[in-house]
Amino acid sequence: MPSRRITLLWFGLFCALAVAFSWPLPLHLSTHLTGAPSGDTGVYVWNLWVFRHEVLQHHVPLHTGTVLSLAPRVDLTLHNYTLFMDALAFPLIGPLGLLRTFNLVYLAMMALTAWCTARLAHRLCGRNWESWLAGVAFAFSPVLMARSTAHFSLVAAAPLPVMLLIMVNGEGKGRARDAMALGATLAWAAFCDIYYAVYGALLISAWVFASAIALSRREAPVRSAFVRRLTRGLVIIAATFVAIVAVQGGLIQFAGLRISMRSLYTPMLVLTVLVIAHLMVVWPPTVQWRYRFRPSHPRLAMVMALTAAVLLSPVLVAYGGRLAAGQMTGPDIYWRSSPPGVDLLAFVMPNPNSPWFGSAWKAWIESQRVDGFAELTAALPLVVLAVIAVAWYWAGWRPQRRRWLWMPVTFAAIALGPFVHVAGINTYIPGPWALLRYVPIVGLARSPSRFVVLVSLGVALLFAMALVAIGERWPHRRRIVLAAVTALLLLELSPVPRQLYAGTIPAPFHRIAEDPRSDVRVLQLPIGVRDGTSSLGNFNPLTQYQQTVHGKRLVGGYLSRVTLAQKRSLLRYPVLDALVTLSAQGASVPLADAQRRRAYASRDRFLLNTRVAYVVTDDQDTSPELRAFAEDLLRLEKVMTSDGYTLYMPHADRAAVEQAFMSAPLR
Structure with missing residues (x-):
């Protein structure tokens, strides 16, 4: 293992590189973000805020009543909640502020991922410089840099190399401490992103499979x-x-x-x-069974599982309650309903993050779907691929263990999704994901394109091994080769200057924040409920980002996974049923007369029961029909218009409550 001085030097260099590759973000830590707050970035900022909010309210932070507040407190166990980052941010938000803390945690996650990868690479190849470059190739890869514009939880990939390092160090030793460490790291992965818990389980399974079975090819008889x-x-x-x-x-x-x-x-x-x-x-393949059972194996597996279960017990209890209540949120899986994977050519395209040569490739990825850049980027650094090719063909290098080769190849096949696409063309060839998405637990990682994270990690490790092989093949040129590869790699990976997005929150929400009442609600139009795969009405995730300023409960909401009952919680109120309908359809389809009558008949009781104190309209997205209907229905009094939003206060007629339709009571 590298000395303590070397590892500290590595971490310092990774921190410096994280700052450099995020430039000019370090100049705007408290005002800007690397992703648009109107997308998933705003929800990840909200994660930090709501975790702290629930803890300060003396609540278990795995549930919240701040969104979907007309339903029972919502469960956050299957939301991309980033508990590890939330806990790191908790003591910092007070003195540093929310945005500055979010950005600092993001930079720290990049450095930590790189450092853990370098430690694993050193264990495999034993060289310092090559190992450091492996950390750079993974943590600052196009794959993770693209995810840092939206899916920030995926940047916290440090548990993945740590799991592999534990398995490498503990192979064949049968130590309980290794099993405990593996279980703890699996729990850590789940606290970073639910996808990484699935990926960790797959890495462990792949490692056991590779140790137990040897495959070879033979001529047919x-x-x-x-x-x-x-x-x-x-x-x-x-x-x-x-x-x-x-x-x-x-x-x-x-x-x-x-x-x-x-x-x-x-x-x-x-x-x-x-x-x-x-x-x-x-x-025909030849399967050689190499596994030798030892009495300690079941005990080690139990130790690993129990360690992970104990650390994940709050999440597992909440998830178990959801199972018992029949409140699973996964979408129905059909033959062709899975999200698509990455394009086959995307693996070898130039870095789309590059400001010099990446714009055309970025535009091509974005043309495939709205969130294509953050979801479908799969570019492996060309410098890395070139080094592996040189070592393979000219230095005669082969990995000592075949698993380091076939594991990234296997995960690349999974990342292609249910059907293989080449240059944007659907070949209709089914990939492994066409079957794996039906497998329990594995199916929780419902976006196959994110498996490219495992591909990028595996290729970075091969890159370090290949560099060592080239150095051993031509030792007198090793320093020159490493210097040239370092310069070319940093040049290829550099995304500077990063595109930044202002995190400014408009004045109407600061006005709401001045209200000292904590038990009132905010209704923002358009309204709805949204999750990762569907939408009822039209809810903008930016609304939750704005909530981090005013702190009042929201009527709608966005979570990664939302139950059908939570979606219907809005529709049982006639007022919201009408507003959701107009939010989704605008003026294209008129509101049904029965919906309109029920909404007017129940409006006063709705306002008094729900304590909706403010109504905010997004002036760009609110249709004229929706605005006119809401102003008349809720007797809205305009307070202010600023920064593209209009703030209203609704008014209820208490004398008319007894004549109104009886709405469902607020829970």
Whole structure:
């Protein structure tokens, strides 16, 4: 292991690089962010605020009543809550402020991820400079830098290399302390991002699988010639059928038989299965079982599981309560309903974060979907790939353990999603995710594109090993090679200057903050409930970012996962049912007469029961019909208009309450 002086030097250099690669953010720590607060960035800032808010209110911070406040306190266990970062930020928010603390924690997570990766790389290759470069190649990779514009929880990837380091150090030793450390790190991963808990479990499973089974390829025996011809013929027939469907459409007539096929999904599935079957006949795999059972193995597995369970017990209890109540939030999984993965060519594209040559590639990724840059960036540094290629072809290098090669390849295949896309074209070829998304626990990581984090980590480790191999092959040129690779890598990875987004909160929300009452609510239009896969009405996550200033409860809300009951909590109030309808549809579809009558009949009791003290309209997104209806329905009195928002105060007629429709009581 490297000396303490070296590891401290590494961490210092990583901190300096985090500051340099985020420039000019260090000049605007208290006012700007690297992602738009109207997107996921604002929700991650809100995570830090709501954690502190609940703790100061003497509540368990795994539930909150600050959003979706007309429903029972909402469970945050399946929200991307970033508990590890929330806890780090808790003592800093008071003296430093929310935005400055958020940015400092973000910079610290980059440095910590790089440092942990360098420690793992040193354990594998034993060289200081090469190990430091591996930390740079992962923590400041295009994959993680793109995620830092929206998915900040994914930047806290330090638990992943730590898990691998523990398994490398403890392999074959059977020590209980290693099992405890692995369980604790798995819990740490879950506190960073629920995806990383799944990834950690997959890394552990892959490590055990690689240790227990050895696969090799052998020539097919002569007696399988007939089977080879049969499978080859079936492949040709299936390929011909696919070609016909692709050329002339989904209707085929053959010998009076009409075959209708609306898409290539099923034909390509059949063709893929036949090709795999043919390859297994031609080159049948040989499986060598190398696992040797020891009585300590079940005990170590139990120690690891118990350690993780104890540390995660608050989350597991809350999640268990959700299971018992039948309040699972996952979307129904159908054959083609999964989010897409990354494009195959995205792995080898130039760095889209680069201000010099990345704009065209960034535009191409963003054209694929609204959040394409933060979700679909998969670029592996070209310098890293070039070093691996040189070591492979000219230095004769091969990893000592095949697992370091096939693990990133496997995760890359998963990251392609349910169907492989190449240059933006859907090939309809099913990938491993087409099946894995149905597997319990694994399916919680519902966005396959994020598996590129594991790919980037694996490639960074191969990069360090390849650099060592090149240095050993040409030792007299090692320093020159390392200096050149360092310069080229830093140049390729540099995203400077970073695009920054103002974190200023408009004046109407500061006006609300002046109200000393803590039990009132804010209703912002358009209104709705949103989660990671669906939306009821139209709720802007920016609303929760603005809540960090005024601190009042919100009627709607956004969480990564929301139950159907929580979504319906708004619709049981006729007033909100009408407002949600107009928020989603605007003026394109008129409000039903029955909805309108129920809303007017129940408005006064609604306002008195819910204690909605303020109504805010986003002037750009609020349609004229929605504004006019809300002003008349809630008897809105304009307080101020500023920075694109209008602040109102609603008024209830107490004398009319007894004549109003009875709304559901506030829980």
